[in-house]
Amino acid sequence: MNRLLIVLLGIIFLAACSGKSSKPSDTPTSGNITITVDEALKPLIEAEVAAFESIYANAHIRVIYTSEEEAIALMLKDSARATIVSRKLVPEEAEILTKQQYKPRQLKVATSAIALIVNNNNGDTTISMGDLKKILSGEIQSWGWNHPPKKGNSAGMEVVFDQPNSGILRHLKDSVIRFDTLQKNWFALKGNSEVIDYVSKKPEALGLIDVSWISDRDDSTANKFLDAVRVVRISEDSGSYQPYQAYIAQGRYPLKRDVVMISREAKSGLASGFMSFIAGEKGQRVVLKAGLVPATMPVRIVEINRDPISISPE
Structure with missing residues (x-):
């Protein structure tokens, strides 16, 4: 009888231990x-x-x-x-x-969105979607392709991105233009902050980063990055836009993801x-x-009318 009781207690103990181990630890x-x-x-x-x-x-x-x-x-x-x-x-x-x-x-x-950044000495502040496709395909590999060279953009272009197996490059391949190989003027670094640092020191560089690195205007690091580089406008038939929150929400900025x-x-x-x-x-x-x-709450967009107020004479 005692032996049977010991066996039963052992079975109950093992079952209890098994039950505990099957539960998630968090x-x-x-x-x-x-x-x-x-x-x-x-x-x-x-x-x-x-x-x-x-x-x-x-x-x-x-x-x-x-x-x-x-x-x-x-x-x-x-x-x-x-x-x-x-x-x-x-x-x-x-x-x-x-x-x-x-x-x-x-x-x-x-x-979010992909932001294009250039050196503060680069005179090109707007790139059309058509020209961006040519840059990605390798047809354009230098600055000043559609106008006389400006200060800082007469040299060959260097395109820098965050790292090998980049999600930024994958998105551009899927959503902008298919390119199977990287051009000889394309370079992978070790992160978005390194891209910003590289572009801040190289007038010929064009950087690809996620906009989250520069979009929080209350963050001192983001403001430091914004002071170091210039954010490029992307132009289409409807106008030219930087990756501001409102333009991303409205779908006007084309490189959202x-x-x-x-x-x-x-x-x-x-x-x-x-x-x-x-x-x-x-x-x-x-x-x-x-x-x-x-994704699940609306963005309040305020449009400011900058037209001068006319006051009619009484």
Whole structure:
């Protein structure tokens, strides 16, 4: 009888231990997880993580900032619970998770944009979409292609971007013009801040960055970057526009792109909680303050009439 009781107690103990181990070690508002993020989106996600952890003291999110391709690859290999990039999974990537018996959750949380920047001594402050396509295809490789050279733009053009496997380049290939190889005057650096630094020192450079690095006018680092370089206008038939929040929201700025969070969680854990936070009111206010366009709340656009006020005589 005693032996039978011991066996039963042992079975109950093992079942209890098994039940505990099957539960997630984190909740939507607590625990420790790792996520991956396209480095181009770092200013926005740093702000979102800081806001989330300030509200939920028991939540700790470790972020790996890397290229878009590597960020997705790490998530697919289960080295990260979620990823934040500028596109949704392609069918082949989604199939990898399906075979692992996961159904990925994919949610657009903001709209950002690609900004073109030049040296402060470069006289070219506007590039048409037609000329941008020629730059991407390699047809244009020097400044002053449509006018006599100005100060700082008589040399050959250097096009610099954040890193190999760049999500910025991938977006330009998908949305502007297809180019299979990079031109000899194209250079990958090690991040968006390095692109800004390089352009600030090279009058012949054209930089490609995510606008989140320069869009928060209350951020001292963003203002420092804006002082170091000049943001190029993109022109189309409807006019020329810089990547301001209002123009991105209205669809006037042509190089806008989505910010998408992808989670591989089978149950509702910390990644799901963070996704809900970013998509909710508090997280969308962080997006708004960062100078980007929220996905789930309207942007108030105020148009200022700069025409002089005429006062009719009495």
